[in-house]
Amino acid sequence: MSNIKLHITNLNKSFSSKQILKDLNFQVSSGEFLSILGPSGCGKTTLLRILIGLEKADSGIIQKESVDITNLHPSKRGMGIVFQNYALFENMTVLQNVEYALLHNKDYKGKYTKDQVREIVEKTINDVGLSDHKNKRPTALSGGQQQRVAIARTLAMNPEIILFDEPMSALDVDTRLSLRSELKRIQKMYGNTMIYITHDQEEAFAMSDKIMVMNEGVIHQLDTPENIVKNPSDDFVKTFVLDNLQLKLDSLIKYVKEK
Numbered sequence: 254m255s256n257i258k259l260h261i262t263n264l265n266k267s268f269s270s271k272q273i274l275k276d277l278n279f280q281v282s283s284g285e286f287l288s289i290l291g292p293s294g295c296g297k298t299t300l301l302r303i304l305i306g307l308e309k310a311d312s313g314i315i316q317k318e319s320v321d322i323t324n325l326h327p328s329k330r331g332m333g334i335v336f337q338n339y340a341l342f343e344n345m346t347v348l349q350n351v352e353y354a355l356l357h358n359k360d361y362k363g364k365y366t367k368d369q370v371r372e373i374v375e376k377t378i379n380d381v382g383l384s385d386h387k388n389k390r391p392t393a394l395s396g397g398q399q400q401r402v403a404i405a406r407t408l409a410m411n412p413e414i415i416l417f418d419e420p421m422s423a424l425d426v427d428t429r430l431s432l433r434s435e436l437k438r439i440q441k442m443y444g445n446t447m448i449y450i451t452h453d454q455e456e457a458f459a460m461s462d463k464i465m466v467m468n469e470g471v472i473h474q475l476d477t478p479e480n481i482v483k484n485p486s487d488d489f490v491k492t493f494v495l496d497n498l499q500l501k502l503d504s505l506i507k508y509v510k511e512k
Contacts, residue, residue: 264313
């Protein structure tokens with residue numbers, strides 16, 4: 254049985270006359286944590302939106318476990334997404350925010366009883382370490398806690414693949430570091446495949462099984478962090494990834510020493 258969860262073939266996307274994605278081909282293994290790393294405007298977020306079905310590719314095929322999902326509605330793809338801005342309901346508690354999708358999404362409505370929904374939601378909130386905060390509203394939570402609510406809301410839907418669109422870029426250094434560990438722990442617990450968009454080299458190297466380095470709509474290298482360090486595929490990977498990674502690590506070491 255194939256271990257390939259997602260298989261992308263010849264994916265292209267243009268807006269007006271500008272080609273954003275250029276003939277992308279790659280695979281993601283089941284249970285893998287893949288970071289898509291590249292500068293702003295390189296096509297990362299467009300790719301993510303196409304994978305989940307919020308945007309349509311001009312051409313190409315998206316297969317999940319050998320099934321063509323290219324034209325499926327987002328709700329039929331078995332994927333969840335966590336955005337940078339949390340997108341929480343301010344007038345609802347943590348519990349109500351996580352519960353909302355299971356109670357009101359037409360694809361889940363009627364699938365569970367109210368008691369079953371509550372059980373799923375309570376467990377998920379506990380799994381992300383927010384049980385003590387379940388009756389609070391988002392405004393009473395820190396940025397990191399709000400992002401955990403967004404992650405819990407996605408986990409409660411039980412997606413096979415979770416997509417993250419720069420979820421930590423608005424958080425401070427301490428919160429980012431703790432949330433990284435939290436994400437890896439959650440992935441181990443749930444066994445999801447995770448695809449993580451970032452422009453932060455250090456973040457990608459700290460979290461990923463594999464890293465896909467992109468620039469101007471093209472994949473420059475898709476490999477393990479170790480192999481990228483040992484054998485950068487070209488000058489862009491060496492400059493954007495390795496040189497900048499060293500700068501970020503030096504900065505992080507200085508930050509930790511000063512604390």
